Amino acid sequence: MIDFELPEAVGLVCENISRFVDERLLPLEQEVGFEDEEIPHERRIELRTELRDLGLLDLQRQEEDGGGGFGQRDMVAVAEEQGRAVIGADMWGAWRFPALLNRLPEESRKHYEELHEHDQLSGCLCLTEASSGSDPASMQTYFTRDGDSYVINGHKMFITGGQNADYATVYAREKGTTGREGINAFLVETSNPGFNVLRVIPTMGHPNSVATGAAEIVFEDMVVPAYARLSDEGGGWGMAQGTVGGVRFRMGARAVALAKRSLDMAVQYSKGRITFGEPLSERQGLQFMMADSYIAIQATRLLTQHGAWKLDKGMDARQEISVVKIQATEMLANVVDRAIQIHGGVGVTEDLPLERIFRNARIDRIVDGPNEIHRWVIARNLLRDRVVI
Numbered sequence: 001m002i003d004f005e006l007p008e009a010v011g012l013v014c015e016n017i018s019r020f021v022d023e024r025l026l027p028l029e030q031e032v033g034f035e036d037e038e039i040p041h042e043r044r045i046e047l048r049t050e051l052r053d054l055g056l057l058d059l060q061r062q063e064e065d066g067g068g069g070f071g072q073r074d075m076v077a078v079a080e081e082q083g084r085a086v087i088g089a090d091m092w093g094a095w096r097f098p099a100l101l102n103r104l105p106e107e108s109r110k111h112y113e114e115l116h117e118h119d120q121l122s123g124c125l126c127l128t129e130a131s132s133g134s135d136p137a138s139m140q141t142y143f144t145r146d147g148d149s150y151v152i153n154g155h156k157m158f159i160t161g162g163q164n165a166d167y168a169t170v171y172a173r174e175k176g177t178t179g180r181e182g183i184n185a186f187l188v189e190t191s192n193p194g195f196n197v198l199r200v201i202p203t204m205g206h207p208n209s210v211a212t213g214a215a216e217i218v219f220e221d222m223v224v225p226a227y228a229r230l231s232d233e234g235g236g237w238g239m240a241q242g243t244v245g246g247v248r249f250r251m252g253a254r255a256v257a258l259a260k261r262s263l264d265m266a267v268q269y270s271k272g273r274i275t276f277g278e279p280l281s282e283r284q285g286l287q288f289m290m291a292d293s294y295i296a297i298q299a300t301r302l303l304t305q306h307g308a309w310k311l312d313k314g315m316d317a318r319q320e321i322s323v324v325k326i327q328a329t330e331m332l333a334n335v336v337d338r339a340i341q342i343h344g345g346v347g348v349t350e351d352l353p354l355e356r357i358f359r360n361a362r363i364d365r366i367v368d369g370p371n372e373i374h375r376w377v378i379a380r381n382l383l384r385d386r387v388v389i
C-alpha cells in the first residue's frame with residue numbers, strides 16, 4: 001500500500017516473515033479447530049524453532065544480546081507482516097520475555113540466562129484485578145518484605161495465557177500504599193508454589209492468543225527473590241506506562257494487517273459474485289464501503305508509523321499511543337464488519353477467517369486500556385495544553 005523506506009535488513013526480515021506467514025501460518029489457521037482454536041503445543045514448538053533458525057525471533061532484543069536490534073518503526077513493519085495470520089500473535093508471543101530481561105539489572109539477568117536461551121517460553125502479564133481494570137492504580141494485590149525476598153498475596157483476573165505461561169510479569173503494591181505509589185513489577189516463574197490458576201474464564205475471540213483464553217490467578221504467600229524485581233523499587237507504575245508504547249504501535253500494525261486482509265478478501269469476492277446479473281463490484285454502495293475501508297487503513301498505517309518513529313527519536317508519544325489504540329481497533333472493527341457485509345452469509349461462516357477476525361476485534365476495544373480511557377487521556381492532554389493541535 002504505502003511503501004516506506006526500510007533499512008535493508010528490516011526489509012529482508014519482512015520478506016521472510018511474509019513467506020513464513022503464507023507458507024506456514026495461513027494453511028495452519030484453516031486446520032486449527034474452531035472449538036478451542038488452539039495450535040497444538042508440539043506444532044507451536046516446531047514452528048518457533050523454525051522461526052529461530054531463520055533468525056526471525058527476538059528481533060527487538062539488543063544486538064549484543066543476540067537479538068536483531070530492531071527499533072520501534074522496524075518492529076511496526078515486522079508486525080504488519082506477522083499480523084496477517086490470525087494466529088500470528090500466538091507465534092511471536094514470546095517476544096515479551098527477552099524484552100523484559102533487558103530491563104533487569106545485569107546481576108539479576110544471570111539468574112534467567114538459562115531461560116533466556118529458550119525460545120519456547122510463554123509469558124503473561126498480571127495487572128488486572130476484579131476491582132481494578134481501567135484503573136490499575138487501585139490494585140489490591142500486595143507484597144510484604146521478608147529479608148531479601150518479597151511475599152505476594154492477591155488475586156488477578158483476565159490474565160491471557162496465565163494457565164500455560166512459564167513466567168509472569170506480576171504487578172503488586174507494597175502493603176499499606178495507595179494510588180500510583182509503592183507499586184513494583186516482578187518477573188515470576190509460574191512454577192512458583194504460590195502461583196495458583198483458579199480457572200480459565202471463557203471469553204469470545206482473543207486478540208493476543210487464540211490458544212489460551214484468560215485466567216484467574218491467585219497468589220498465596222508467593223515468595224519472590226529480590227533479583228526478580230523488574231521495576232525500580234516503587235517504580236512499577238512508571239514501568240507499566242513506559243512499556244506500553246511499542247506494544248500499542250505493534251497492535252496498531254496488526255490491526256492494519258488484518259484489515260488489509262479483510263478488505264482484500266472483500267474486493268476479490270465482489271468481483272466474482274454475481275447478483276441480479278452483475279458482479280457485486282459494480283454496485284456503488286459496496287464500492288463506497290471498500291473506499292472507506294481503504295482510507296481508514298491508510299490513515300491508521302500512517303499514524304502507527306508516525307508514533308513508532310517518535311518513540312525511536314526519544315520523543316513523547318503518549319498522545320499518539322492513545323490515538324493509535326482507538327483508531328486501529330475501531331478501524332479494524334469497521335473494516336471487517338464491511339467485509340463480512342460484502343460477503344453476505346458466507347462472511348459469517350467458519351469457512352472464512354472473517355468471523356474470527358471480527359470476534360478478536362471486539363475484544364481489542366476493551367483490552368490494553370479500554371477506548372474510553374484513551375479518549376479521556378487525549379482530551380485531558382488537549383485541555384491541559386500538553387499537545388499542539
Ligand SMILES: Cc1cc2nc3c(=O)[nH]c(=O)nc-3n(C[C@H](O)[C@H](O)[C@H](O)COP(=O)(O)OP(=O)(O)OC[C@H]3O[C@@H](n4cnc5c(N)ncnc54)[C@H](O)[C@@H]3O)c2cc1C
Nearest residue numbers: 125126127128133134158159160203214367368370372373
Ligand atoms: C479477553 C481478555 C484478555 C485480557 N488479558 C489481560 C491480560 O493479559 N492481563 C491483564 O492484566 N489484563 C487483561 N485483561 C483485562 C483488561 O485489560 C480489562 O478488562 C480492561 O482494562 C478493562 O477493565 P474492566 O474490565 O475492569 O472494566 P472497567 O474498568 O470496569 O470499565 C468498564 C467500562 O467502563 C468504562 N470506563 C471505566 N472508567 C471510565 C471513565 N472514567 N470514563 C469513561 N468510561 C469509563 C470502560 O472503558 C469500560 O468500557 C483482559 C481482558 C479480556 C476481556
